[in-house]
Amino acid sequence: MNYTSLSISFRIGLAFHAMNNEGSSGTNVMEPRRISVGGHNYDGISGEMVRRHVLENFVRIAKSKKLPLSLAGEGLHSDRAKDLVKEWIAQNSEIQPIEDKGDGEKDGGGTQEEKKKKAILKMEPRHFAVASRKLLECCAIVDVGGFLAAISKEEKVQRDGKDYGVEGTLKRDSVFDVGWLISETPAIVEFSQHAAYRPDGQHNLFTQNMRAAVYGGVARLDLGRIGYNDWAWLAPDRNDLHLDDEQRRQRAAALLDAWEQWLLSPAGAKQAGWLQHTGQLEGILVLSNFGPAPFRSPIEVELRYDAEGSPLAERIKPNPRYRAELATLAEAKPGRYRALEFDGLPGLARAFDQARAAIGL
Known part of the structure; x- marks a missing residue:
């Protein structure tokens, strides 16, 4: 593979959704996941949630391409x-x-x-x-x-x-890492009450949350580790400890497909009746043949305090420079990095096609 690592830094709009919750804490109110920073609550969708659904995509793709899968896998x-x-x-x-x-x-x-x-x-x-x-x-x-x-x-x-x-x-270790999706502004959460009816005429009331935000996300795919045996150094006399190049390319291609599918149609929890309305989508892919691909968060964390030592009101805010910083790095080191920016769904699809061609998939 021409490049061995790929990063994704992106902003995505999700509205009227309940894709990640923390539970009900013994009440009938379903509480959303939140990140507390500087006295403010920001909406969060955990990396584990994103990761689970990317892997679900990967399983479907692997089955269609007849890649080997164990029953538990x-x-x-x-x-x-x-x-x-x-x-x-x-x-x-x-x-x-x-x-x-x-x-x-x-x-x-x-x-x-x-x-x-x-x-x-x-x-x-x-x-x-x-x-x-x-x-x-x-x-x-x-x-x-x-x-x-x-x-x-x-x-x-x-x-x-x-x-x-x-x-x-x-x-x-997993060959890809995923960060939380974090809202750019304090959480906008609405609660609505619902009733679960039973045949005996009784019903249970429960309260469901509904959220809307533009989220910043980051992920890193270490494609060079796919099919590579991390423990080969313990048996240096063996030369057949890694998968062959074709097997590695097939799995790398399936992982890129799984991520593209998730970004084109995000999946999470509670979607049967709460399918999110997707909106803004932008970001940048960075390819690297010089170690792990660099990434920049689309959100910025403020660590400043006022004269009295109290946290400032705005602790998390959009980072409008994240794509420009990565693009400038790629221009400065063209032998190491390549940056592919995208806006909207067609732009995302084109960027992934360009990434596959550059990697050699």
């Missing part, structure tokens, strides 16, 4: 790699049963037969590189979305018809 299960790691440990003859001495025990205790029953298969750091290669190969979500598989010895696997405890931890 397709379902975006939080422990999506645990069963894969357990299976790999069970099938790897290099990992031989050892006696489980228990917590704090030195001699294991019990008869020889009891010790055999307590035998465990333990993954150690020297196994990480080969195990990671297997997981990258069998599931694109494990590769792109990352995972943490922490397996305690109470978990069981079978080998040669016998049950063994299994122990080990394996981790992979």
Whole structure:
């Protein structure tokens, strides 16, 4: 790939929505997510919410392109790699049963037969590189979305018809990061009361919020890490620990498609009857072959105080310079960076097409 990292800095208008809430706090009032800065509440949509729906797009695209997906990966299960790691440990003859001495025990205790029953298969750091290669190969979500598989010895696997405890931890960081969407101005939140009717004639009252704002967002995609085995340094004598170039390109293309789809049609919570009205859309993509792609927030945080030491009224405000700063950087270092600005939906689609061509997808 010609560029190994891509960042997205953007502003998006969302109105009449309830895309992210914190819960009801034991009442019938659904409270929106908020960010408190300088005594003011700003509307927020968490990066986890955005990330979840980008990954949902990725799953659909991966299935359509017949990219490999495990069952837990397709379902975006939080422990999506645990069963894969357990299976790999069970099938790897290099990992031989050892006696489980228990917590704090030195001699294991019990008869020889009891010790055999307590035998465990333990993954150690020297196994990480080969195990990671297997997981990258069998599931694109494990590769792109990352995972943490922490397996305690109470978990069981079978080998040669016998049950063994299994122990080990394996981790992979996600190849993309997402910031919160933060409103440029203090939150505008309206509450309306609704009733949930039941066949017996009773009904429950509940209060739902509805918000409107222009939000600033940032994301960074480390495309060069897709299909790349983070633990390869533990087995430098192996040359087949990473996926091949074509597999990596396919997954990188799917991730760009997933992000483009989300920006063209944002998804979040409570949309069945509260689908957001989308409005303003602008931003900039920055491509980098010099480490992680730089980004700038479309919002600016004020850290100034008045003469009495009290926070100023406006603590968060729009940052009108965010695109110009990144474009100027790309012009100053054309061998390292490329900037692609966009306005509106057609501009976004064109910018992503230009990014795919520049990356070599």
